[in-house]
Amino acid sequence: MYVCGATVQGVPHIGHVRGALNYDVLRRWLVHSGLDVLFVRNVTDIDDKILTKAADNDRPWWEWAFTHERAFEDAYTRLGCLPPSIAPRATGHVTQMVELMQRLIDSGHAYAAGGDVYFAVSTFPGYGELSRQKLDEVQQGESLGEGKRDPRDFTLWKSAKPGEPSWPTPWGAGRPGWHLECSAMATTYLGAEFDIHGGGVDLVFPHHENERAQSNAAGDPFARYWLHNAWVTMSGEKMSKSLGNTVSIEAMLGNYRAVELRYYLVQPHYRSTIEYSDGALSEAAQGYRRIEQFLRRAAGRLGVVPPGELAPEFTAAMDDDLSTPAAVAAVHNTVREGNAALDGGNDEATRVAAGSVRAMMGVLGLDPLAPEWAESASTETPSRQALSDLVEGMLAERQEARATRDFARADAVRDRLLRAGISVEDTPDGPMWTVKDA
Numbered sequence: 001m002y003v004c005g006a007t008v009q010g011v012p013h014i015g016h017v018r019g020a021l022n023y024d025v026l027r028r029w030l031v032h033s034g035l036d037v038l039f040v041r042n043v044t045d046i047d048d049k050i051l052t053k054a055a056d057n058d059r060p061w062w063e064w065a066f067t068h069e070r071a072f073e074d075a076y077t078r079l080g081c082l083p084p085s086i087a088p089r090a091t092g093h094v095t096q097m098v099e100l101m102q103r104l105i106d107s108g109h110a111y112a113a114g115g116d117v118y119f120a121v122s123t124f125p126g127y128g129e130l131s132r133q134k135l136d137e138v139q140q141g142e143s144l145g146e147g148k149r150d151p152r153d154f155t156l157w158k159s160a161k162p163g164e165p166s167w168p169t170p171w172g173a174g175r176p177g178w179h180l181e182c183s184a185m186a187t188t189y190l191g192a193e194f195d196i197h198g199g200g201v202d203l204v205f206p207h208h209e210n211e212r213a214q215s216n217a218a219g220d221p222f223a224r225y226w227l228h229n230a231w232v233t234m235s236g237e238k239m240s241k242s243l244g245n246t247v248s249i250e251a252m253l254g255n256y257r258a259v260e261l262r263y264y265l266v267q268p269h270y271r272s273t274i275e276y277s278d279g280a281l282s283e284a285a286q287g288y289r290r291i292e293q294f295l296r297r298a299a300g301r302l303g304v305v306p307p308g309e310l311a312p313e314f315t316a317a318m319d320d321d322l323s324t325p326a327a328v329a330a331v332h333n334t335v336r337e338g339n340a341a342l343d344g345g346n347d348e349a350t351r352v353a354a355g356s357v358r359a360m361m362g363v364l365g366l367d368p369l370a371p372e373w374a375e376s377a378s379t380e381t382p383s384r385q386a387l388s389d390l391v392e393g394m395l396a397e398r399q400e401a402r403a404t405r406d407f408a409r410a411d412a413v414r415d416r417l418l419r420a421g422i423s424v425e426d427t428p429d430g431p432m433w434t435v436k437d438a
Contacts, residue, residue: 005041020076100214391417
């Protein structure tokens with residue numbers, strides 16, 4: 001599986017990491033299903049925007065790129081993404097790009113002009129099939145460079161310009177075009193044909209269309225399946241630094257735990273647009289805490305409960321185009337059953353439900369009792385964790401009182417919480433608490 005990674009021009013925002021999380025879940029599901037997954041996620045470390053921003057900040061382009069590459073890797077790690085099998089950089093694969101261009105030129109699908117190299121779109125009959133573009137309506141969004149034969153042709157190699165980094169080629173020094181690099185890196189590590197190519201829906205055209213065209217024209221079957229995740233939007237517009245409507249990972253993690261942010265971004269279907277709002281994120285965080293609270297209650301009564309069997313509904317949902325909304329619904333259904341078993345004193349049913357919840361949440365990379373999240377709960381937000389431990393201990397006391405029909409004691413616990421500014425709502429998933437006016 002090859003996933004188009006970041007163009008490391010700046011710090012990551014939640015729109016950037018949404019796709020990484022979607023493909024992390026897909027990878028986990030394929031592994032759970034018994035497959036061995038070779039997972040490649042590239043880094044675009046040379047690009048017009050990187051050069052411009054580095055120059056604007058009076059920084060070397062390579063230092064600017066690597067600084068932000070580390071920021072992206074840190075965000076992926078903090079949000080629970082498994083490390084890729086390899087994360088190749090564009091600048092490390094110029095040799096493979098030159099070889100691919102030579103194959104295209106030799107077969108009549110590309111040409112050199114003034115130090116630039118272009119792909120001749122009209123020579124590839126299948127152009128436009130991936131993005132459903134009509135050939136006579138194609139606009140690459142590129143300027144009509146000197147020697148470019150057709151405005152629909154796209155750039156494989158950009159000739160050297162003063163002050164910019166460059167690499168030698170048979171057609172002159174320069175640097176790679178955006179589309180060329182991914183074809184070269186994908187086939188280097190996955191071969192001429194591989195299973196899945198993923199990326200954001202905004203990459204369908206021109207990036208993925210051009211990747212497919214140049215690879216197929218060179219004789220490589222390339223990707224068997226293409227997957228595209230939707231955007232995170234604000235006020236109906238894609239999050240974009242140029243629009244100034246981004247929400248950085250650091251800003252989010254100042255208010256929510258990383259696992260809660262992961263839950264928020266994983267829960268919707270990968271092809272559904274997420275319209276960001278703090279209210280929606282807060283609601284998702286509460287949903288996650290209901291799952292977490294059940295597992296802690298179960299562990300408090302039974303000790304450590306290992307992951308068990310997946311609910312059939314969960315498996316069916318994940319096999320149906322990675323339908324995470326239905327999968328998460330199956331988790332919450334099992335939580336409700338588990339809470340009922342807890343309240344009824346049925347330890348065996350509680351154990352089965354808790355094991356199933358852990359297994360399902362583990363597939364999603366969200367198991368609250370997994371070491372990475374159990375540890376983060378006590379290190380990322382210590383004040384929140386201390387409050388949570390105190391409140392949930394009192395709620396457990398209240399639940400025990402209700403189970404023994406000691407309603408006076410249960411009401412007294414609730415009143416004590418209310419006086420402290422903690423409101424409690426009884427839901428089908430168990431009691432849910434919030435800090436008033438927070």
